[in-house]
Amino acid sequence: MNSLIETVFFSEKRKAVLILLFEKGPLPIETIKSELDETSVSILPQIKVLIDNNLIIQNDGIYQLTHLGETVAEKVSPFIKNLQVLSVNPKFWSEHDTGEIPENLFNRIQEIGDFKIIEIDLRTIYYEPNPIIREHIKNASSIKTFITYYAPEYVMVYYDRLMSGAPVSITTSDYIVNMAKDYKTEINNLLQLDRAELNVCSADVKIAEVTVTDKILLMVLYSTAGNLDYDFLAAESPSAVQWGNELYDYLRSRSVNKKEI
């Protein structure tokens, strides 16, 4: 018998078989071959290793995980999947502070799937919204945004959405709310609308922004040194939006709802 490290990690094919059976359940060899694009000759020896190490069993031509195999796959599979997503841009994930994302959500980071990093030209900040970001928000049929930095250039984009009938939920810090006090009357009038929501959180939450529409997740993290570099992570899969909603709900749950400022 081999060590589990050898059995699981020393072969891409074995790793792939474990993850496949974990995700799809019991499968005949033909399906395993076609799913993994392998031939009998290339995959059967690896399957035999998994069988010899008690991780899978074969009955009547159907392969499935043993309970031990399932325990191992349940531990390893999310990790491998997460690494696949993080490996898209390991530099980004090594330079940005993710400590504020709750562990149960970060452990599901695979759900954001394909993402891209939109770098904002710092010279344009304070004057107009970034065109790519605005494009993503301008037709949104709902917006939730958690933001701890001052971005007045986006106020009109959000105002447009609110006026078009989209529900808009904003969670921000005391500090930002104070900066907006000049527009107290206008803001309080808007907050009369059922579809407008304002929540106030403490200023020391170390996430710069999480914006979730019906179509996209946008996230800005502080650098490990605590600086803001305006690198927007943008992910558009439905699972990314779902993940973003959960992150937003978590951040909102740590804030206080305000009917007026």
Place this chain on the structure above:
Amino acid sequence: MKDESISDVLFFSEKRRQILLYLLEGPKTIDDIKSYLNSKSSPLMVQIRILTRNFLIQEKNGVFSLTPLGEYTVREMRDILDMFAVFDKNPEYWGEVELTAFPAYLLSRIGELGEVELCYPSKAHIFDRARPVEKSLKSAESLIEISSIFRQEYVTDYAEIAERNVSVAFIFTQEVIDRLEKDFPESYHNYMKRENVRIFVCPEIKLASCMVTDKIISLSLFTKKGNFYNHDLISYNNSAVLWGTDLFHHFRSLSMIHNLQ
């Protein structure tokens, strides 16, 4: 060079794993790492360069630390290695026993059992508990027993512990309670009247027995075929005792308190 996947970087080198696990304790200088690994500079620097190039660790003013990506990755790796260490210590055993006895979330934390020892009795003691179990029972400050089998100790050693007024909790199947009540009425009634003893009845327990004291956990499992042979899988690790306590809470939530009819 781009072909290095993070999981290969983690799992293909024992030395790299050691460096990473050491850095999980906190930032370290190169001298710290050298003396911890008892290694010369040059081979160590090769590994450190690989880890840096893959964004898992960073160096600042001669101090090495994990990046956020490294922090997540190494925590997960440690959990996986802990689980693998438990399974790899007794691979035949884990391949053979009925793991559905445990809820999935506790199986996923099985690495917390830490340094386990599988004790089989000698022929002359074939029906006895393992020596370390007998010994630790004598000094137990608390006792939990989850069991679907009747053990003679329940009316001997365990009764003595109950006499010492330490907290005792039994989770039995109805069958075990019936046997106790019918064949050992004196012991049964003695338990029932003691304030420090609680008896719960659980409709289904798929493990043979599990004993948890303040110092030790001992597991006895059925094989997948439903057979039982006398053995104790023990661990003295603190995390193992906590794991056992969580197992108790799991079964407790499925149980009713047992009262005199």
